[in-house]
Every structure is written in structure tokens, then in C-alpha cells.
Amino acid sequence: MVILEQARKQEQIFRGIRPEPAGNQVITKTPLENWIRQRLAVHAPLTSSAIAAYQLEKLKEVVAYARERSPFYRELFAHIGPMNSLADFERIPFTTPAHVREQGMRMVCTSLGEIKRIVTLQTSGTTGASKRLFFTGGDLESTIDFFSNGMSTMVEAGETVIIFLPGEQPDSVGDLLSRGLDRTGMKVVIHGPVRDDAAARAEIMRHRGACLVGIPTQILSLACGAGSDVIPAGWVKSVLLSTDYVPAAIGERLEKRWGCRVFTHYGMTETGLGGGVECEARGGYHLREADLYTEIVDPLTGQPVADGVEGEVVFTTLTRTGMPLIRYRTGDRARMLTEPCPCGSVLRRLGPVRGRFEAAVPLAQGLSLNMPILDEALFAIDGVLNFAAEVRRFADQDQLHLCLQVSGGEEERIAREAVAMLLRKEPVAPLFRQKALVLRSITFDTAGWFTTGTGKRQIKDCRE
Numbered sequence: 001m002v003i004l005e006q007a008r009k010q011e012q013i014f015r016g017i018r019p020e021p022a023g024n025q026v027i028t029k030t031p032l033e034n035w036i037r038q039r040l041a042v043h044a045p046l047t048s049s050a051i052a053a054y055q056l057e058k059l060k061e062v063v064a065y066a067r068e069r070s071p072f073y074r075e076l077f078a079h080i081g082p083m084n085s086l087a088d089f090e091r092i093p094f095t096t097p098a099h100v101r102e103q104g105m106r107m108v109c110t111s112l113g114e115i116k117r118i119v120t121l122q123t124s125g126t127t128g129a130s131k132r133l134f135f136t137g138g139d140l141e142s143t144i145d146f147f148s149n150g151m152s153t154m155v156e157a158g159e160t161v162i163i164f165l166p167g168e169q170p171d172s173v174g175d176l177l178s179r180g181l182d183r184t185g186m187k188v189v190i191h192g193p194v195r196d197d198a199a200a201r202a203e204i205m206r207h208r209g210a211c212l213v214g215i216p217t218q219i220l221s222l223a224c225g226a227g228s229d230v231i232p233a234g235w236v237k238s239v240l241l242s243t244d245y246v247p248a249a250i251g252e253r254l255e256k257r258w259g260c261r262v263f264t265h266y267g268m269t270e271t272g273l274g275g276g277v278e279c280e281a282r283g284g285y286h287l288r289e290a291d292l293y294t295e296i297v298d299p300l301t302g303q304p305v306a307d308g309v310e311g312e313v314v315f316t317t318l319t320r321t322g323m324p325l326i327r328y329r330t331g332d333r334a335r336m337l338t339e340p341c342p343c344g345s346v347l348r349r350l351g352p353v354r355g356r357f358e359a360a361v362p363l364a365q366g367l368s369l370n371m372p373i374l375d376e377a378l379f380a381i382d383g384v385l386n387f388a389a390e391v392r393r394f395a396d397q398d399q400l401h402l403c404l405q406v407s408g409g410e411e412e413r414i415a416r417e418a419v420a421m422l423l424r425k426e427p428v429a430p431l432f433r434q435k436a437l438v439l440r441s442i443t444f445d446t447a448g449w450f451t452t453g454t455g456k457r458q459i460k461d462c463r464e
């Protein structure tokens with residue numbers, strides 16, 4: 001029984017779901033529920049069916065709106081009949097990042113005079129065009145409102161939030177977050193992405209009991225890198241990690257080192273920066289359901305999958321007027337959780353995002369390697385701050401080469417633990433056991449790797 005319980009906890013940890021707190025600790029319901037209830041103008045307690053009815057109406061509206069105002073959607077929906085049900089909606093073609101890159105301007109539904117911010121995302125690789133996303137003032141306002149409500153799980157009025165995300169430009173993510181926090185009486189320091197660990201730690205030491213918002217590997221470096229002992233355990237109250245996906249092992253290291261609570265947020269520029277955020281139960285993202293309709297589909301067939309089954313995250317913006325995205329394929333891998341949240345909310349929960357489909361490196365025997373499974377094995381090791389991974393082929397064999405960023409001085413122990421973790425920890429171990437992959441080299445680097453978090457960490461596939 002004890003072993004079963006341990007196995008269940010291990011599985012939860014791998015899936016990024018922290019085991020429920022022991023004893024009779026009260027978990028406060030996500031503040032998003034009350035916010036969404038108000039947005040839906042529901043005066044009784046919110047129900048799933050009220051949300052579903054609201055979303056269907058909004059889906060009809062956004063499809064009609066986009067068809068009327070955007071040349072791109074008019075063409076895409078040319079052969080679509082009237083939309084009366086969710087089944088009708090699920091027959092609508094998907095939109096993709098390629099559409100945004102190549103036809104972004106034609107997706108805009110307002111005059112350019114109404115556009116307040118254009119976000120340009122550089123795409124990796126050599127295929128050219130960047131993605132540009134267009135937001136009106138109203139679109140940005142809705143994101144500020146989400147940030148303001150979502151953050152109230154982590155901080156109370158009068159407390160300080162230090163933002164380690166880009167915030168210099170008006171309407172950038174840090175700026176919008178800061179404006180959301182201002183509304184609820186929180187103190188805000190916009191530090192920006194970490195370029196110098198010592199300066200960032202000095203900022204943290206000026207504010208006892210603060211909440212930090214940042215990029216997972218950067219915050220890990222502040223907590224566990226060289227010089228991190230200036231911040232005592234208990235100094236930081238909470239951390240919100242925000243990117244496309246957050247390794248659960250990083251959250252655990254931070255909690256262990258600082259004794260703080262770690263929350264994660266899911267979102268991308270396309271979702272309007274905010275997408276979903278964990279409640280106090282910290283087991284999956286409660287979604288921004290008044291503004292986004294989220295589906296999980298089979299990445300190959302495009303058919304919706306049942307709740308609980310992993311697939312690709314697809315979302316539709318319900319209220320965005322500048323550049324609505326309809327059935328937009330994110331490439332992110334996740335499942336909709338079926339169990340009710342311990343916080344008691346009726347809002348749906350998206351399980352932890354487990355990387356991207358396109359980023360998986362195919363191996364022999366139908367197996368594949370992706371960043372999240374390496375992350376859960378390697379970030380679990382004390383001293384590992386970041387790593388780069390390459391797959392090369394030599395003599396018909398796929399070989400893994402790792403370069404670990406560490407704070408220095410313990411390379412031998414870390415190398416030993418890395419080998420043990422990779423060969424033992426599920427679900428990465430079977431790749432080595434079945435000889436689909438050979439661990440060829442582990443090297444070390446003590447230089448800090450600066451990343452703004454907008455470039456996604458991925459395995460470099462160097463094979464022909």
C-alpha cells in the first residue's frame with residue numbers, strides 16, 4: 001500500500017501535479033471563478049453548463065465577426081454552413097502559426113488605427129517571416145484584468161511582486177502585469193529578465209516576503225546558482241513561473257531551497273499573454289474561460305479527444321477584436337484534467353503542458369525523445385541549473401550529448417547522478433534500456449546562459 005501510494009505520488013510529480021497537502025489544510029477556490037462569474041453576468045453560483053452556454057454563444061459571435069471583417073477568415077470559412085452547435089464548430093478548419101506568419105495582416109478585423117500593440121515574434125530557423133499579433137486597447141485590457149485576478153492567489157494587497165519578465169516597453173508582458181497588480185494594491189518592481197544574478201538577488205533582498213514572477217531556468221539560477229546563499233530560506237514567499245511549459249522538477253527545487261510556494265502559469269502571445277494559472281491546489285491551470293475556448297485534439301487526425309487524454313492544445317479567442325484566433329493549433333502537448341480540483345472550482349483545468357509535438361526527436365522502435373522528459377530527470381539533480389542536449393548519429397546509432405550548466409565544483413557527483421537518473425527515471429530510462437539512444441557524453445559549462453524565455457529550449461537534432 002505504501003509502495004502504491006509512493007508510485008502514485010511519483011506519477012503525480014512527473015505529471016507536474018503536486019500531491020495534495022496532508023491534513024485539513026483549507027484550499028481557497030481560484031479567484032478566477034468569481035471573476036468569470038461576473039464576466040458572464042451570472043448572479044447564481046457558476047456552473048459548468050452556464051460556462052458552456054456562454055462559450056457556444058461567443059464562438060458563434062466570433063466566427064460571424066471574423067468572417068465579416070477579415071479577408072483571411074472569409075476565405076477559410078467560405079464553405080462553412082451556419083453554426084448552431086459545438087459539433088458545427090468542430091468542423092471548422094484549424095488555423096496555424098504558419099497562417100499568422102504568412103497572412104497575419106489579413107486576419108486583423110479592425111482598422112489599424114484601433115490597434116494599440118503589435119507583438120512581433122521571431123521564429124527560429126531559416127524559414128523567414130516572423131509572427132505578428134495585433135491587439136486593440138480592449139484586448140490588452142482583458143489581459144490586465146486576468147493578471148489582476150489570477151495573481152490574487154499568490155499575493156495580497158500591500159505585498160511586493162518582483163517581475164523578472166520584459167517590462168520596459170508599454171503594453172509588454174511585464175507592463176501589463178504591473179498594471180494589473182496596481183489595481184489590487186500590490187507593490188510592483190519591474191526588474192526585467194535576469195542578466196546579472198547578483199543584481200537580481202540584491203533586488204530580492206530589498207523586499208522580504210515578495211512574490212517573484214519569472215522564467216523557470218532564470219529563477220532556478222537565482223535560487224541555486226553560485227552566490228545564491230545570500231538569500232535565506234523563508235525570504236521569498238511565492239514564485240510564479242511563466243513560459244510555455246514549466247518542468248515540475250524546477251518547481252520542487254525552488255520549494256525545497258526557499259521554502260516558498262511555486263505556482264505556474266500557461267500562456268503565450270497568441271492567447272493574449274495570459275492563458276491559465278494554477279490555484280492554491282497547484283495541480284493544473286484554471287483557464288481564462290470567459291476569453292478563451294480550449295480544445296484538445298489528436299495531433300494527427302485533428303479530432304477532439306476525450307477529457308483526460310493527451311493531445312494538442314487548440315484554442316479560440318472569444319472576446320478578442322483586433323485579431324481573433326479561431327481553432328488555433330499551439331503545438332503544445334497537454335490533457336484536460338478530469339478530476340475535480342481540490343479548490344472546488346467548476347472551471348476546467350488544463351494539465352501541465354508537456355512540451356511541444358514538433359520538438360520531439362524521433363528514435364528507433366517508434367520511440368522519441370523530448371525536452372520535458374530530460375528536464376524531469378536532470379533538473380531533479382542538485383546543482384544542475386540548465387542544460388543543452390544534442391542528438392547525433394554515429395555508426396547507425398543515435399547518441400545523446402549533454403552540456404550541463406552548473407555552478408561549479410561538483411561536476412563529478414553531478415555527472416554520476418545524471419547517468420543514474422537517465423538510466424533509471426521514467427519515462428526517459430526505457431529509451432536507453434531499449435538501446436534506441438546511447439548516452440555518449442556529458443560536458444559542463446559554468447557560464448550563465450542568458451535566455452529571455454521567448455526562445456524555446458529544445459533538443460538540437462544534428463542527424464542528417
Ligand SMILES: [Zn+2]
Pocket residue numbers: 029030279280281286341342343344345
Ligand atoms: Zn483549483
